[in-house]
Amino acid sequence: MKKVKRILATILAATLLISAAACTVVDTKTTTAASTAAAGTDATATTAASGQSFKIGVAMPTQSSERWINDGANMKTKLEELGYTVDLQYAEDDVQAQVNQIENMITNGANCLVIAAVDSSALVNVLAKAKAANIPVIAYDRLLMDTDAVSYYATFDNYQVGVLEATYLVEALGLKDGKGPFNVELFAGSPDDNNAKLFWQGAMDTLKEYIDSGKIVVLSGQTDFDSCAILRWSQETAQQRMENILSGTYSGGTKVDAVLSPYDGLSYGIASALEGAGYKVGEGWPLITGQDAELMAIKNIISGKQAMTVFKDTRVLAEKCVSMVQAVLTGSTPEINNTTTYDNNVLVVPSYLCTPVAVTKDNYVKEVIDVGYYTADQVAG
Numbered sequence: 227m228k229k230v231k232r233i234l235a236t237i238l239a240a241t242l243l244i245s246a247a248a249c250t251v252v253d254t255k256t257t258t259a260a261s262t263a264a265a266g267t268d269a270t271a272t273t274a275a276s277g278q279s280f281k282i283g284v285a286m287p288t289q290s291s292e293r294w295i296n297d298g299a300n301m302k303t304k305l306e307e308l309g310y311t312v313d314l315q316y317a318e319d320d321v322q323a324q325v326n327q328i329e330n331m332i333t334n335g336a337n338c339l340v341i342a343a344v345d346s347s348a349l350v351n352v353l354a355k356a357k358a359a360n361i362p363v364i365a366y367d368r369l370l371m372d373t374d375a376v377s378y379y380a381t382f383d384n385y386q387v388g389v390l391e392a393t394y395l396v397e398a399l400g401l402k403d404g405k406g407p408f409n410v411e412l413f414a415g416s417p418d419d420n421n422a423k424l425f426w427q428g429a430m431d432t433l434k435e436y437i438d439s440g441k442i443v444v445l446s447g448q449t450d451f452d453s454c455a456i457l458r459w460s461q462e463t464a465q466q467r468m469e470n471i472l473s474g475t476y477s478g479g480t481k482v483d484a485v486l487s488p489y490d491g492l493s494y495g496i497a498s499a500l501e502g503a504g505y506k507v508g509e510g511w512p513l514i515t516g517q518d519a520e521l522m523a524i525k526n527i528i529s530g531k532q533a534m535t536v537f538k539d540t541r542v543l544a545e546k547c548v549s550m551v552q553a554v555l556t557g558s559t560p561e562i563n564n565t566t567t568y569d570n571n572v573l574v575v576p577s578y579l580c581t582p583v584a585v586t587k588d589n590y591v592k593e594v595i596d597v598g599y600y601t602a603d604q605v606a607g
């Protein structure tokens with residue numbers, strides 16, 4: 227029996243060595259990331275040998291949006307199933323609160339940090355402390371900018387999210403068939419979230435030819451990211467901006483035909499502004515896009531208040547992220563499918579991009595109910 231154990235231990239040690247060797251990667255920028263991962267490994271390997279359980283700090287941005295509640299819950303469950311101890315914290319969109327939470331995680335001996343930042347560039351100093359303490363860091367959904375202290379990034383194809391939203395509008399408005407012109411207003415996400423820029427880029431690359439040809443008219447004249455961005459993804463700010471656009475530009479009986487919205491929460495605010503201005507669902511109500519497939523958004527899609535959303539299965543994201551946590555803790559290499567897109571100004575962070583899916587009235591049953599994300603009762607209730 228002892229002999230079998232010794233053989234198993236030798237095989238395990240050899241496997242770890244091979245996986246660690248496999249970590250030596252490509253260009254200089256990704257190599258920095260791999261070394262950061264490896265740096266974290268040295269400290270944690272000792273912990274593993276002593277049989278102590280690993281502590282994982284999970285820092286999430288806010289509970290005001292359904293998706294982050296699901297993200298936190300999924301991560302906690304999956305990590306605990308593996309025997310890890312989880313410190314899950316929400317910063318309620320307060321940058322300093324998130325810095326403090328991460329500092330506490332470091333002080334309390336976290337072995338790995340998983341972070342979805344409130345402000346992608348505001349964590350540079352606290353992440354340097356994590357690096358100095360040999361704690362590997364994984365960026366969750368939102369890229370951590372301006373730092374070399376990040377090993378891996380688990381996210382969705384963010385550019386594709388924007389493409390899906392804009393492609394929906396192009397098809398639903400019949401722009402490819404030469405229909406138009408249509409009045410379309412544009413919204414972007416939070417300027418301190420790197421994802422927002424990619425959503426915008428994907429959407430604008432898709433809409434540009436129709437704006438240029440005059441088939442899409444943005445009557446407000448606001449077509450650049452900065453004018454359309456909504457700080458911290460606030461529903462109220464989106465509602466106010468839409469109210470201002472409606473009263474300032476559409477007062478003479480001209481109607482909005484569609485609104486590009488990059489997040490369900492913004493779509494609710496936009497819908498409230500439209501209701502306030504007298505628009506009615508079913509009577510020339512504009513097409514409104516969204517993102518996250520929140521339960522409310524699916525209900526609004528069924529009732530016709532929202533035209534589409536982009537479903538990002540947080541269960542899949544959590545799975546990918548957990549595999550990254552395991553990799554940095556054991557010195558192995560997680561599955562990565564992108565080593566070129568996510569340059570955080572210091573390094574190109576090795577990433578796994580999950581696939582986003584456009585959801586409309588026609589496919590919501592297949593996409594969100596059949597896969598068990600929501601039950602039919604939840605959606606109907």
Ligand code: BGC
Pocket residue numbers: 291293367368415419421422459488489490517518538
């Ligand atoms: C996420 C989106 C989300 C938005 C607002 C982004 O970073 O990728 O899924 O809608 O934040 O919370």
